[in-house]
Amino acid sequence: MQDINLDSYASADKELPYLDDLSTLSPEDKARMLEVGIVLDSENQRSGTFLQMDNTPVHTCATQKGVEVMTIRQGLEKYAWLSDYLWKAVCKDSDKYTAHVEAKQGNGYFIRALPGVKTEYPVQSCLYMTKGESVQDVHNIVIAEEGSELHIITGCASSVEKEGGAHLGVSEFYIKKGARVTFTMIHRWDPGVVVRPRTGVIVEEDGLFLSNYVLLKPVRSLQMYPAAWCVGKNATARFNSILIATPGSEMDVGSKVFLNAEGARTEIISRAITTGGNITARGYIEGNAPEVKGHLECRGLILDGGGIIYAVPELRGTVAGIDLSHEAAVGKIAEEEVEYLMARGLNRTEATATIVRGFLRVDIEGLPPVLGAEIERAVQASEQDVM
Amino acid sequence: MLEIKHLTVAVGKVEILHDVNMTINTGETHVLFGPNGSGKTTLLMTIMGFPRYKVLKGKILFNGKNVTSLPLDERARLGMGMSFQRPPVVRGVTMRDMVTACLSERANEENIRQMMEKADLEHFLEREINYGFSGGEIKRSELMQLLAQKPLLTLLDEPESGVDLVNIALIGKLLNEILGKDCPIRDRRAMGLIITHTGHILDYVNARTGYVMLKGRIVCEGDPHEILRTIKERGYSECAICRI
Numbered sequence: 001m002q003d004i005n006l007d008s009y010a011s012a013d014k015e016l017p018y019l020d021d022l023s024t025l026s027p028e029d030k031a032r033m034l035e036v037g038i039v040l041d042s043e044n045q046r047s048g049t050f051l052q053m054d055n056t057p058v059h060t061c062a063t064q065k066g067v068e069v070m071t072i073r074q075g076l077e078k079y080a081w082l083s084d085y086l087w088k089a090v091c092k093d094s095d096k097y098t099a100h101v102e103a104k105q106g107n108g109y110f111i112r113a114l115p116g117v118k119t120e121y122p123v124q125s126c127l128y129m130t131k132g133e134s135v136q137d138v139h140n141i142v143i144a145e146e147g148s149e150l151h152i153i154t155g156c157a158s159s160v161e162k163e164g165g166a167h168l169g170v171s172e173f174y175i176k177k178g179a180r181v182t183f184t185m186i187h188r189w190d191p192g193v194v195v196r197p198r199t200g201v202i203v204e205e206d207g208l209f210l211s212n213y214v215l216l217k218p219v220r221s222l223q224m225y226p227a228a229w230c231v232g233k234n235a236t237a238r239f240n241s242i243l244i245a246t247p248g249s250e251m252d253v254g255s256k257v258f259l260n261a262e263g264a265r266t267e268i269i270s271r272a273i274t275t276g277g278n279i280t281a282r283g284y285i286e287g288n289a290p291e292v293k294g295h296l297e298c299r300g301l302i303l304d305g306g307g308i309i310y311a312v313p314e315l316r317g318t319v320a321g322i323d324l325s326h327e328a329a330v331g332k333i334a335e336e337e338v339e340y341l342m343a344r345g346l347n348r349t350e351a352t353a354t355i356v357r358g359f360l361r362v363d364i365e366g367l368p369p370v371l372g373a374e375i376e377r378a379v380q381a382s383e384q385d386v387m
Numbered sequence: 388m389l390e391i392k393h394l395t396v397a398v399g400k401v402e403i404l405h406d407v408n409m410t411i412n413t414g415e416t417h418v419l420f421g422p423n424g425s426g427k428t429t430l431l432m433t434i435m436g437f438p439r440y441k442v443l444k445g446k447i448l449f450n451g452k453n454v455t456s457l458p459l460d461e462r463a464r465l466g467m468g469m470s471f472q473r474p475p476v477v478r479g480v481t482m483r484d485m486v487t488a489c490l491s492e493r494a495n496e497e498n499i500r501q502m503m504e505k506a507d508l509e510h511f512l513e514r515e516i517n518y519g520f521s522g523g524e525i526k527r528s529e530l531m532q533l534l535a536q537k538p539l540l541t542l543l544d545e546p547e548s549g550v551d552l553v554n555i556a557l558i559g560k561l562l563n564e565i566l567g568k569d570c571p572i573r574d575r576r577a578m579g580l581i582i583t584h585t586g587h588i589l590d591y592v593n594a595r596t597g598y599v600m601l602k603g604r605i606v607c608e609g610d611p612h613e614i615l616r617t618i619k620e621r622g623y624s625e626c627a628i629c630r631i
Binding site: 299334336337339340341342343344345346347348350351354355357358359360361 | 459468471475477479480485488489515536
């Protein structure tokens with residue numbers, strides 16, 4: 001994966017004005033945000049909204065009692081203890097991108113569900129890059145307190161006028177005892193944008209972290225390898241990713257999970273399609289406690305147009321009594337399957353589209369219908385790029 | 388009407404079918420017997436238009452139209468349908484997707500539900516097609532898709548194989564509905580060609596004509612029950628001798 005020279009980008013330090021009314025955004029920007037699941041005209045199906053444009057959070061609100069949505073700087077002012085969570089799940093010196101975010105004191109969202117609170121609708125957060133060749137430095141923290149349930153949809157996108165730029169996003173998740181978090185992230189970049197998310201998750205006893213990552217549009221370069229540590233008994237982390245690499249796109253995407261407590265569970269599932277871009281699909285599970293279970297599944301489809309899919313599933317067990325497995329398959333659409341559908345009256349294009357749609361359909365347990373619908377919508381919208 | 392005239396078919400470089408002739412009139416169902424490897428499935432796949440099966444000589448006429456060179460999907464849209472003996476698993480594609488495709492413009496929740504109920508597959512709607520299905524479930528699923536497709540010509544490859552006695556009655560019922568056996572004969576339009584090894588399906592389907600295929604040739608044509616009785620009593624060796 002190519003190195004990114006961050007010095008080649010302009011600074012985007014200009015503060016943007018706070019927006020009380022998001023419906024005043026341009027139709028083009030709203031349309032882009034809608035593509036990544038961010039609804040701004042009618043927020044009644046959201047428990048809260050956070051919008052950051054370049055490096056300025058321009059809107060925050062929480063509409064459900066017990067759910068907090070604010071900027072990380074506001075959070076640090078409000079809660080002194082929040083500093084204890086900063087750079088705990090992601091090391092600031094992990095690489096030059098985390099160091100850049102730290103040096104720039106990147107702002108971002110702080111979302112928290114108070115103990116026992118369950119979100120009726122997802123909280124939506126949008127990290128948006130406007131025009132110009134600049135760096136967006138973001139630092140987010142999510143805390144799900146004991147027994148809470150928090151659903152988040154994050155849409156990261158660049159404006160239609162964007163020519164290039166770099167998105168650096170550090171996200172730290174803390175899932176307390178018995179809490180559940182579903183985090184659905186849809187990215188919609190442009191062919192000139194480079195993206196380096198850095199994510200760490202700590203899951204305590206009986207906690208659940210469910211991540212869904214969807215990237216179906218071109219990107220110049222994406223590299224991410226979120227890590228989850230299941231530190232409490234029966235903690236669970238699941239990662240699903242759906243990727244389409246069009247010509248010119250370079251992606252190195254994976255997930256790693258450390259099962260450090262008895263009974264911890266994980267499942268890492270990725271679906272990757274290339275129509276000409278290159279994808280490295282990684283997965284790493286480490287079992288460090290008895291009775292843990294992990295499964296890694298990576299499936300890749302190379303469609304006409306070439307491209308490379310490189311699947312790297314890795315398992316590491318350090319104690320007896322663990323159950324780790326993986327399966328990986330990279331190939332083409334089986335002609336037999338296409339013909340089966342054609343025998344039902346679909347033409348070749350329709351049959352192929354149906355198979356591709358099915359390939360990208362990941363059965364996500366525990367995902368609220370509204371988030372499932374957003375993923376389905378994003379997948380359907382990408383069909384013309386694939387076909 | 389389906390007319391097969393002097394059909395010679397190869398798979399790769401191997402000629403499998405030799406000078407096959409057959410006519411199925413509108414509203415009729417015929418059955419095809421033959422030992423393993425005799426070319427029965429090749430005949431069905433060729434009629435349906437699978438590209439792997441190359442017609443070297445002869446032609447296939449469907450309701451007067453020469454379909455010999457027509458692609459598979461166009462034949463399906465003309466009214467040909469086929470149930471597969473071992474259909475592929477298509478990961479991610481659900482039963483709902485398949486029924487929707489088969490129903491085409493008639494696809495709606497009510498029609499989909501009706502189809503699933505008829506095949507006793509209500510709980511399979513969101514299941515991936517053929518993934519983890521038992522033998523009986525595959526057969527019911529295949530027939531249910533045909534029921535939704537409403538073909539004029541139904542090609543069935545061993546619909547009763549691997550099916551228990553309870554399921555075979557349901558399969559017979561579905562089959563009769565597909566073949567329009569509830570209609571008065573004069574109004575019946577649907578045609579069928581069924582491959583059977585055991586002949587069990589004859590207890591449920593009223594077939595008019597039977598054929599025996601040996602080494603890629605039709606060697607016998609006649610009453611299907613009589614043919615079945617002969618095969619049971621004397622085996623296919625009698626068919627070979629009879630031809631001589």
